[in-house]
Amino acid sequence: MLTFEHLTKTRGSRTILTDITFKARPGRVTGFLGPNGAGKSSTLRILLGLDRPTSGQALVDGQRFASLRDPLRSIGALLDGSGAHRSRTGRAHLRWVARSAGVDNTRVEEVLELVGIADAGNKRVATYSLGMGRRLGLAAALLAEPAALVLDEPINGLDPEGIRWIRTFLREQAQAGRTVLLSSHLMGELAETVDDVVIIRDGRIVADGTLAEVTSDHKNLEDAFFALTADRGQR
Numbered sequence: 001m002l003t004f005e006h007l008t009k010t011r012g013s014r015t016i017l018t019d020i021t022f023k024a025r026p027g028r029v030t031g032f033l034g035p036n037g038a039g040k041s042s043t044l045r046i047l048l049g050l051d052r053p054t055s056g057q058a059l060v061d062g063q064r065f066a067s068l069r070d071p072l073r074s075i076g077a078l079l080d081g082s083g084a085h086r087s088r089t090g091r092a093h094l095r096w097v098a099r100s101a102g103v104d105n106t107r108v109e110e111v112l113e114l115v116g117i118a119d120a121g122n123k124r125v126a127t128y129s130l131g132m133g134r135r136l137g138l139a140a141a142l143l144a145e146p147a148a149l150v151l152d153e154p155i156n157g158l159d160p161e162g163i164r165w166i167r168t169f170l171r172e173q174a175q176a177g178r179t180v181l182l183s184s185h186l187m188g189e190l191a192e193t194v195d196d197v198v199i200i201r202d203g204r205i206v207a208d209g210t211l212a213e214v215t216s217d218h219k220n221l222e223d224a225f226f227a228l229t230a231d232r233g234q235r
Contacts, residue, residue, distance in 0.1 A: 001025055002047065002075075002148055002181055006056035009042055009203075016042050017203045020056070024181040024196070026147070029174045031194035031211075032183040035229055039203040040183040041079070044152055048077055060148065072101040076141030077150040083137060084125045090136050091121035094143065101144045111139040116165070131162040138169070148179035155189050167193045187222040197221065201229045 007020035017039050024030040034040050045051040047058040049065035060068060060075050068074050084093035094108040112118040115135040120128065128136065134154060141149055151170075155163055170193055174180050184190055197214040199207040206228045207214050211221065218224040 002179055003059040007053050008055045010054045022198045022208050024179050026179045027174055027177050028195040029170050029180040029193055030196040031190050032198050034200035036185055038200045072144040073146055075148045076146035078137040078141050079152045086126035089122050089124055097140045098143050103143050111142050115139045131158050151182040153184055154182055155186055163189055187225045191221040199228050
């Protein structure tokens, strides 16, 4: 389980996050939704130990990321693309990540097949399309078979085929018992994917519940999102 408890983040006189509190649970896909600049990435960076909160905490199964004995087996993350050096091949990148995590190279071949880029494993990352880069990033996140996945804007820029694939992929990961937390600002692409919805606006949580609960007073998730975020000119 991923737990966010009263996270607040300030930079100088600017408040980035205010009292962020919610949970992402095993076996469910939680959509962390908000306009660009609402605070999604800042929240995820704190969870992954890449930034520090001014107050509050973010926990992975009850522990801060820095305290995890084997972090890659606890949580796999995809932030800002694949994270691979463009001159490396996809397979070489995954082997490098696997070595750092103490994972056998046979797992590299498994995840290449799992995300559908085994045929491109020996191609340099510089030649990958955006969709292939996303799949490579997912493969790296899955290498150590983590209990949780955290994905920042995984659908952004994908073609329709890639979107359909990632919807199915995320559902399968949740059905396998993983905690799946994904951030996005693309409502129309998520309604068929998420179980739970957390909406953030201006660094504050404005909705937190199941998909049915959040959309109960609206036609769909997109309408709910705009109703909750558009009153400050963020539409």
